[in-house]
Amino acid sequence: MTALGLAPVFAAVIRRDLTLALRRRSDVLTTFFFFVIVVSLFPLGVGTQSSMLRSIAPGVVWVAALLASMLALVRLFASDFDDGTLEQLALSPQPLVLLVVAKVFAHWLVSGLPLVLVAPLLGLQFDLPAGALGIMMLTLLVGTPCLSLIGAIGAALTLGVRGAGGLLALLVLPLYVPVLIFGAGAVSAAVAGMPVSGHLSVLGACLLIALVLGPWASAAAVRIAIE
Amino acid sequence: MRLNVWKYASPPAFYRLAGNLAPWFLGLAAALAATGLYIGFFVAPTDFQQGESYRIIFIHVPAAWMSMFIYAVMAFWCAMGVVLNTRLSFMMALALAPTGAMFTFIALWSGALWGKPTWGTWWVWDARLTSELILLFLYIGFLSLHAAIDDTRRADRAAALLALVGVINVPIIYFSVKWWSTLHQGASVSLTRAPTMAATMLVGMLIMSLAAWMYAIGVSLLRARTIMLERESDAEWVRELSAERR
Amino acid sequence: MLEALGLECVRGQRRLFRGITFGLAAGQMLWVLGPNGSGKTTLLRLLCGLLRPESGHVRWKGEDVRGSPDSLHADLLYLGHAPAVKDDLSSRENLCFGLAQTGIGVTPREADAVLGEFGLAGREMVPIRALSQGQKRRAALSRLALGAAKALWILDEPFTALDAQAVQLVQAHLARQLSRGGCVVFTSHHEVELAGHAVTRLQLAQ
Numbered sequence: 001m002t003a004l005g006l007a008p009v010f011a012a013v014i015r016r017d018l019t020l021a022l023r024r025r026s027d028v029l030t031t032f033f034f035f036v037i038v039v040s041l042f043p044l045g046v047g048t049q050s051s052m053l054r055s056i057a058p059g060v061v062w063v064a065a066l067l068a069s070m071l072a073l074v075r076l077f078a079s080d081f082d083d084g085t086l087e088q089l090a091l092s093p094q095p096l097v098l099l100v101v102a103k104v105f106a107h108w109l110v111s112g113l114p115l116v117l118v119a120p121l122l123g124l125q126f127d128l129p130a131g132a133l134g135i136m137m138l139t140l141l142v143g144t145p146c147l148s149l150i151g152a153i154g155a156a157l158t159l160g161v162r163g164a165g166g167l168l169a170l171l172v173l174p175l176y177v178p179v180l181i182f183g184a185g186a187v188s189a190a191v192a193g194m195p196v197s198g199h200l201s202v203l204g205a206c207l208l209i210a211l212v213l214g215p216w217a218s219a220a221a222v223r224i225a226i227e
Numbered sequence: 228m229r230l231n232v233w234k235y236a237s238p239p240a241f242y243r244l245a246g247n248l249a250p251w252f253l254g255l256a257a258a259l260a261a262t263g264l265y266i267g268f269f270v271a272p273t274d275f276q277q278g279e280s281y282r283i284i285f286i287h288v289p290a291a292w293m294s295m296f297i298y299a300v301m302a303f304w305c306a307m308g309v310v311l312n313t314r315l316s317f318m319m320a321l322a323l324a325p326t327g328a329m330f331t332f333i334a335l336w337s338g339a340l341w342g343k344p345t346w347g348t349w350w351v352w353d354a355r356l357t358s359e360l361i362l363l364f365l366y367i368g369f370l371s372l373h374a375a376i377d378d379t380r381r382a383d384r385a386a387a388l389l390a391l392v393g394v395i396n397v398p399i400i401y402f403s404v405k406w407w408s409t410l411h412q413g414a415s416v417s418l419t420r421a422p423t424m425a426a427t428m429l430v431g432m433l434i435m436s437l438a439a440w441m442y443a444i445g446v447s448l449l450r451a452r453t454i455m456l457e458r459e460s461d462a463e464w465v466r467e468l469s470a471e472r473r
Numbered sequence: 474m475l476e477a478l479g480l481e482c483v484r485g486q487r488r489l490f491r492g493i494t495f496g497l498a499a500g501q502m503l504w505v506l507g508p509n510g511s512g513k514t515t516l517l518r519l520l521c522g523l524l525r526p527e528s529g530h531v532r533w534k535g536e537d538v539r540g541s542p543d544s545l546h547a548d549l550l551y552l553g554h555a556p557a558v559k560d561d562l563s564s565r566e567n568l569c570f571g572l573a574q575t576g577i578g579v580t581p582r583e584a585d586a587v588l589g590e591f592g593l594a595g596r597e598m599v600p601i602r603a604l605s606q607g608q609k610r611r612a613a614l615s616r617l618a619l620g621a622a623k624a625l626w627i628l629d630e631p632f633t634a635l636d637a638q639a640v641q642l643v644q645a646h647l648a649r650q651l652s653r654g655g656c657v658v659f660t661s662h663h664e665v666e667l668a669g670h671a672v673t674r675l676q677l678a679q
Contacts, residue, residue, distance in 0.1 A: 002577075002578040003576055004573055008573065009574065013574075016570050019562065020561050020562065080559075083556070083557065084556060087555075087557070090523065091574075092574045093546040093547040153388075157372060158372070158375070161372075161376055163375060170364065171372060171389060174361045174368065174396075175400075178396075181403045182403065185407065221388055224388065227380075378484075378485060
């Protein structure tokens with residue numbers, strides 16, 4: 001037996017959540033396929049004219065990422081809350097804020113990162129040029145962690161509440177608006193051949209703010225939920 | 228004699244005070260509204276560019292200002308509740324929310340009514356209207372979260388946390404929407420660019436804003452009283468009160 | 474080491490209890506009694522720092538728990554109503570992770586030894602969902618065998634759904650904890666007797 005400091009506990013939380021996600025692969029894949037299907041539905045709904053597809057692609061991919069991210073959020077704390085492991089996490093001598101970061105990171109690896117990787121393929125369906133595809137990946141890479149961090153607050157607030165899924169959407173989507181605007185905006189700018197550094201820096205700033213304030217608010221919400 | 232403000236943190240004392248003050252605020256609100264509307268619809272001159280239809284600004288702008296102001300006050304009471312752990316603070320926040328949502332709704336409707344004769348569309352995706360729409364979602368989220376949680380204390384604190392997260396986000400959302408709308412709309416279609424203000428127009432808007440403010444205070448005090456009765460229904464003072472009424 | 478001063482708790486609209494005061498020195502055991510709904514679980518969660526009391530203080534080693542919960546958590550082992558095990562993980566994985574959270578690292582071999590002691594030999598790698606209710610509870614309780622570093626044990630109904638042999642095992646671990654100078658606070662519907670250790674009772678009236 002040994003005494004464990006912060007780093008091993010942090011790693012243990014990530015490892016546990018990843019193990020659980022891999023054993024419940026269907027949950028993870030559902031989110032992924034939801035994203036793919038939603039994006040693919042749009043051309044069926046709006047027509048296949050190239051120039052129009054190119055102009056709506058950034059928004060479509062981003063909104064689909066938002067929705068998929070939200071679907072996945074319900075899983076973040078709910079099962080731990082139900083079987084009592086969440087309160088054990090809150091009783092850890094390590095700060096709950098950091099353990100929440102670990103959980104959100106593991107969650108993002110499993111639900112956010114796959115979206116980042118598949119987005120370029122979907123972008124091809126919309127006839128986006130290669131440069132824009134790269135920017136799309138980059139914005140999603142910076143933006144999806146933001147979505148997970150902000151969404152975690154909503155997931156914690158709605159633990160054990162009736163109609164949690166719908167309520168979570170109502171609470172969290174308004175907070176997603178800045179990330180959506182700058183993420184999709186960057187890709188649109190790339191398609192039009194305009195500079196994207198402004199959008200990307202704001203997106204980066206959003207990530208920093210989300211990283212600093214999000215876990216703190218989520219930890220507070222978890223404590224309120226387990227009272 | 229020092230005024231002991233803290234004694235009003237106790238529900239029965241606050242209940243009495245609120246009951247006494249509310250009619251005054253509402254009366255004042257009615258008087259101010261009458262004055263403001265008179266100025267807005269009869270005294271203020273016809274606008275050079277927009278004709279008579281601009282007069283809706285006397286309802287739209289005060290409503291928009293109030294919707295944002297009330298959210299800030301609501302967040303303040305939530306913060307007080309979290310820091311001081313007083314029941315009354317949470318009740319005040321909960322009492323303010325429906326009024327704030329109402330003003331947001333009025334701002335949206337009046338914005339639409341302004342947009343139609345002026346630009347031919349019922350909805351304009353400008354910064355203020357879009358931010359108002361998101362603000363409406365924030366209010367509804369607050370009320371829905373509170374309603375969905377059965378335990379009152381947990382509901383209060385969860386909704387308070389949401390309101391505080393929201394208040395930090397509102398400026399961020401506003402600026403990002405503003406930036407987005409300048410990109411997509413261009414400067415021509417903008418409700419924020421009101422007609423150049425004649426002095427009477429400004430006075431009219433300020434009076435209407437004051438009226439809205441008085442109304443918000445009066446109505447929230449009444450609503451807080453109702454919430455208090457519901458929550459403290461087991462307490463001595465409530466039972467005495469209902470015995471008095473019989 | 475553990476002190477409670479004038480604890481009052483309100484849940485929903487009801488006041489569950491008021492004026493609860495006690496002190497627990499090293500090597501002492503507190504049995505919280507009371508009918509269902511009298512607030513036993515709430516009191517235990519209050520002592521852990523999961524809830525805040527309406528009024529009153531909890532002190533661990535002289536420090537108020539509200540101000541610095543981390544020092545309490547470093548010394549605390551809490552087993553609540555819920556078994557706090559993940560269905561998809563094996564008992565070994567649950568045990569290792571459950572202890573890691575509280576700051577105790579164990580090797581798989583140490584974990585297996587303990588699980589064997591709790592009657593789960595040969596089933597250490599089986600996911601919890603495939604175990605029976607009794608086995609699940611024993612897997613959850615196995616943390617007690619490796620909780621020597623934790624000075625305060627707070628256990629909510631540890632003896633529920635256990636057979637006589639398992640009850641003896643748990644009592645043996647409790648006795649060991651007390652002999653080491655640790656404290657135990659627990660609730661139970663069964664009479665508990667440990668040779669050589671007196672049990673202080675706290676009755677929560679309705």
